Each structure stands twice: as C-alpha cells, then as structure tokens.
Amino acid sequence: MSLQKKIAGFIFDFIDKRRGMNEYVALPKKVKKSFLEVREWVKQEAQPMVDKIDAAPHDEVNLKWEILKKGAKINLLTMMLPGIYGGKSSMLDLLRYGSLTFLPFVEELSACSPGIATLFGAHYLGIMPIQFCMDVLLGRRLLKPIVEAERAGNPKLVAFAITEPGAGSDVEDTEGGEKAHLGTFAKKVSGGYVLNGRKQFISDGNMASLVTVFACLDREKGIHSWTCFAVTSDMKGFSVGRVEDKMGQRASPAAELIFEDVFIPDKNLVGRENDGWRLNTLTLDTSRGPVGGIAIGAAKAALKQAIEFAEEKGLINDRSIQLELADMIGRFESARSLLWRSCGTFPPLEYLSAIAKFTASDTAMDICSRTIDLMGEEGGLRRRTVERLYRDVKLTQIYEGTNQINRLAVAEDYIIKKKREIL
C-alpha cells in the first residue's frame, strides 16, 4: 500500500471514529461541563423524587422546595445568569449562542420530569424581562439577592406574569394582543405606580418572591401601553389566589396572583413605560425554544422506554416495530435539529421559535402516545412512567401560546408581514 493511501486511510479512520462524538460541539466548554454536572444531579437527586412529587396534592410546596434546595447546591437557579449578576454565563454568550446554552439543561431535566424542568425554567422566564431590558443596575439590584439566596441554601424564585383570566392566548402573540380583554392596570402616582388586577396560571407564582408583571397604563391604548413591573411578594396588596389542580407537570405549580392597590416604586419599572409588549414578545420568542426543549427531553425519555420495552418483550426484531421506532426517532431528531437552529440566534426569529415550539411539542406528544400504544395496557400504568410523560407533555402544546396560536404567529410573519420569503 502506498504511503498516500496509508495517510488517507488513517485520516478517514480518525474521522469515522468521531461519529456522534460532537453532538454539543456548538456549545462552549464551560456549558458542556455544567451540563454533565446537571445530568449527574438529575440522576442522583431529582429522579428519586419524581413520582413522589407527581403523586402529591397540587398545592403541596414542601417537596418542590426540597428539589429547589437540592438544585441550589449546583446553582441550577442562577447558572444561566450573566456573570455581572453573579451567574456563570455572560451577555456575550447570549448574543453568540442565543438560548442554545439553555437547551441541553432543560432537555436533561425534562427527560427526568417535564414538571421539574418547568419549575426551574419558569424561574428563568421570570428573569428574562429584567435581563433583556438591558438595565444593568436594575438587574444587579433585583437579581443579586436571588444569587445570594441560592448560595446561602435558601433559593428564591422569580415568576413571569402575563396571562389573565380573560386573556390567555391573546397576549401570547399575533394580533390577538390588540384585541385582548386585559384586566390588569397600573396607574402612575407620585413616586411609582399602583397596580390592580389578576394574573392566572402563573408557573411558580405561589412560590416566587419576585414577579415580573405586565400591566396596561392606559385603558384606551390597551396592549400598546403594556409595561413591565418587578413586584416582590412582600408588597402590600399582593396575594396568591387559587393554585390550579393540573393534569400533569405537577412538580410546577400554576397559581393565580392578585394585585389590589399594590404600590410599585419607580425603581421597579422594568424597561421603559409602554415597552411591555416588545419585552414580552422578545421574552416569549426566546423561551419558546427551551419550551420545545422540555417537550423534546420528555420525548427522549419516552423513546428510550419504547426501545427498552421492545427489547424486554422480544419485539425488537419485528420489522413493523423497527419501522415504528425508526419513525419516532426520525421525528425526534428532526424536531431537535430545528430546536437547535431556532435557539442559536439572538434576538430570536419569531416564526422560527414558533415553528420549533409547535413541532417539538407535537412530536413529543406523538412519541409519548405511540410509546403507550406500543406497551399496550401496561403503558397506561403509573409504574411505566410514560403515562406521566404523556400527561406532562400535553402542557407544552398549550403554554407559551397554544400550538394553534404559534401557527398563527408563523402565518403572520411569513404571509402577512412577509418577513421571510419561501425560496
């Protein structure tokens, strides 16, 4: 064999051996390292608690605090914050990688429990408006205590409050916001604002010590006067209403928040007056990818169960089963690729975030459903955790805008606003 052939063969072998080794190649080394830490944490700390949390009453919070405290040990509630606020990330990371750095974490948490992924994820959702309004001083004042509390072993949560009893999907996207029946208003007074109204289905709302709340300043202008405020749970007039009894994702509470003449000082204005709608859409467009990550993490776990079940029952050599599993894998990998593409840009593209979110959640629902089908009656039993994944994943088709609303967002971007041409 000639030397040329030998060298070429050596290089080919080297490349061939590296197949599949670079799944997270786009991520910085520090993220990869933290990700492995999270994976270990999930195995050691979260997994043993999942069934207990799922079976607990919907308004039980002790188990949730227990898992949060365990997460605090590896800084799960602050590691995504920029270093300027005390976290491990940076604004540069955000601009360079978008929400991509967040994706493997939610995927890993969700593969264990989509509810636990939402418990932690909703906290970052609450932080996003503070981070994105680019007011560093505000960020340091509001977020530093969160970091310090976590370091002290007593984690604090932040929640994001836009949904109202009469305005859910309306405020998620598209022209719905223009016509939304908004019922939370803030009035300018000397030294601050007075907030009145109710927010509903707020993830982590009953446990949060800080809530980013969106309210109208002007009834006539409606959504155009939407403004974001940082409300702390100790403010007079703030209270928690009912905590919802949900079908799934029971590790993450959804609560009603009530604001009765809550005085918010000027310094707690997040961004500028009337910037709320833009801040909201930037936040949601950024978080839709990670929501897709929650869905796809659960899909991964379901897929794993489907394959294990087929092997356990000796079905794996049946070509119809192989075809079924291959189709599920194909859908899973396609949705995951789309997620990585959508999360890799900042500021995110609205239509791409929406497509990634509804594709991932529809795919995950389909995979969980087919896994149960594959298992037959066993699949519906609690001891086969895919039934929990099925219940949990359903929420990813609903929150951050129902998948129908997300499809309308794509239509708006593609067809009405013609932001993108189909080539």
Place this chain on the structure above:
Amino acid sequence: MKFEIEETVRRFAAKDLLPVIQQLDEYKPDIKLKEKVVSGIKNIGIINMPLPESLGGIEFDPAILGRVLEIIAETCAGTSFLLWAHYAALLPFILSKKYDPLKKIGDGQNLTGTGYVSEHSLKITKRGDAFEVSGTINFLWGMPGASFFVIAAKTSENGIFALIPSNAPGINVKEEHSKIGLRGCQSSSVVLNGVAVKSQDAAVMPIAEYEKVFNLSKGYALCLVGAIAAGNARGSIIRAVKYARERYQGCDIIINHTLIQGMVGDMLARAKAAGALVGDALQNFQEGGTNNLYLAKANATREGEKVCLDSMQVFGGYGYMREYGVEKHLRDSKMLCTIGESNMRILQRIVRENKDKEGWI
C-alpha cells in the same frame, strides 16, 4: 324500546353520574362511591340487559349495548368501561348459548369482571368433574370489587369459559392498578393458584367452537370499546363547544373564530365517522357477521384520542386544569387505545386473518 333505554341511561348519566365524575377520577376512587354508582346502574335495569328474560334480562341486542356504553361514556368513560367489563364477561356464555353458569348472577351481586380480553397465561386441568386453574391475568377489569370474574382457557381437548367467584380459595388479587385513565373501572393483576372450578360454573366446548366463541366475544367486546371511545370523544366535543360558546378570545366569542370552527368541524367529522364505523360493525354483528369489529375499535380509539387532544386545545390553559373536566376525556381516550392489544397489532391481525379471503376489503 331502544329510545326508552337510551333516555333512561341519559337521565342516569346526567343526574347520578355527572356530579361524581371528579371523585371517580381519583387514582383509586372511593370504593363506596363506586358501589353507589353500580347501584345506580342496577336501578335503571341495564346490568343484566343482554341476558335472556329467564335470567332477568331483556334480550341480546349488540347495537343497544353499544349505544348504552356510548351514552355513559359521554359523561364518564371509566364508568362505561366498568359496565363494559361486566358485559364482556357475559359474552362467551351468551354467544355460545350456554347460560347455566350465569344463573348465579342475581340482582344482589356486584358486577362481573373480565379476565380474557387482555393478556393472560392460564393453565387449566381436569380434576374429576371439576377443573383446576392456575396462572396469571395481567389485567382483570372490574377487580377488585367484582363478585365474579370470567376466564378463558384450554385443555388439550376442550376450551373452557369459567365464571369464578372472586373469593374462591387460591385467588390472589394484587394491588389495584394506578392508571392514566378509566379510573372509574378498577383493574388489577390476579394470580390463580389451583383454583377449583365446578363444571356447572363453566361453559365447556370443543376447541374449534371455543376458538370461534373466544374470537367472537373478544372482537365484539373490543368493538364495544370503540363505542366507548366514540362516546368519550363526543363528550369532549360537547365540553369544548360549551366552553367556546361562553368564552371570549379577542373581541369575539371563541366559537365565532374560523380557526375554532374548522377545528370543531374536524373533531365532529372524526368522532361521527368513528361512531358510524362502530355502529356499522355492531349492526353487522347483529346480522350474524363479524365485519370490522376490530377495525372499528382501532379506528374509534385512535380518532377519539385525536379529538380529545384538540378539545383540550379549544380551552387553552383551562383545558389542562382538572376542574374543567376535558383533560379526563384525553386520559380516558389514551387508556382506551391500549385495551386488548395495541391498535397496531389489531390492524396487523385484521390483515393477517383476512388476507386470503375474497372481498374482505
């Protein structure tokens, strides 16, 4: 007659069942509440409906059984399934016209459980005049709680359907299953260890006849599962439309949005088509045929799940909350997909068993 039965069942569902469906949907519902519901079913006289008049029934009408289960499933698929387990248990005796073992089932008894539709591995041996059964039933529907349950097994010479008292010696009922749905119908794994079955409690027949009766009973029972799925899907649409008529999105009530009209239209088409195929199969069964029994189950449960998924979307966030009840329809629909065997296996079986027959398509 049919109309009167349907109306009676509707009244029962609205008056007695609707107020307690949330309690019935707990992971392990209160047994006393279930007994109350069963007593309600008894009071309207539909428990022994498929039995001959001499045994306190009316007559065996395959279509009306489907309608009864469908109507109850609109309100609570779990309760409908509990009744299904009872009907399914009676079927082998009715279809083979061997009624003697059923004489034990009087009005005072609880329902009967079904242990032959799902996966089971039973060994039966002859011991003089009686039989002895051992093995495991992975899903015995209606247990714990049923007074009797029905099993199917073969010796080397005969096939046997046996009605076994649930308190017979040698029966070990495992812990009640915690399930995603159909919680109104309890189920558990049951181990039988040398359980004695008297010959008068069993329908004994040659293997060929047994196979025929087994397949007819299972096929018909699974078609009834399709009826429950169709009813459950319709129940979810009723809830979705009610919500969409009352609530606003933007400046208009939800039902006035073209997107929702399209979705609800699609859901209706799916549910009605699924119900129609079930109805056709039941009608054909009444006329002595077996067309589409399995297909109707696979189709109705699959389409039923899709309908329920969309019904939840109409509600938005409210759909995910247990209070609104629509999420229960989805969980029940998912469990219905799995009954007997997976839909994929059912579809494969249909082709495998019919591929050489002329005109089966």
